[in-house]
Amino acid sequence: MFRYTSTAMAALVIALAGTATAEPMDSAGVAKVRSAHSVPETVELIRQDVTEKGITWFGSIDQAALGNAAGNHVLPSTLIMFGNPALGTTFVTANQKAGLDWPVRVLVYQDETGAVLVSYTRFGWIAERHHIENRQAEFAMATKVIESVVGSVEEK
Helix, strand or coil: HHHHHHHHHHHHHHHCCCCCCCCCCCCEEEEEEEECCHHHHHHHHHHHHHHCCCCCCEEEEEEHHHHCCCCCCCEEEEEEEEEEEEHHHHHHHHHHHHHHHHHEEEEEECCCCEEEEEEECCCHHHHHHHHCCCCCCHHHHHHHHHHHHCCCCCCC
16 A cells, blocks of 8 residues: 555656746645745735735744744744635635645745745645645636745845
């Protein structure tokens, strides 16, 4: 059973890795772009863009502050959450477990080289993860929105 599952997962990862996307993507369906700004500036610029688009800003979590306060060395890292309830909950109505991936979560972080990156889970991966096949238009719209949001801070 494990051998079959591993083989099937490997095939899925290979198939998804070949999917066209504007952003580099790792094997888990995570897109990432390099920001032209610091972590705090990136978070604020994304918050402004989200608000201007009329999208609900749910908040942010400064993971570095939490980790450093707990005695761990954590590079700058902030998780931000936002979404459009009318759009996002359509995924939840298709499969309630999709609530694990909504609201949208974007990680803004500085890596060990000093680069500031913005990462998020691709909506195509979310659709596959939750076996949602009847919300293509909604996933396409969500993809356009997230690409626009992270594009507002992307290093050119």
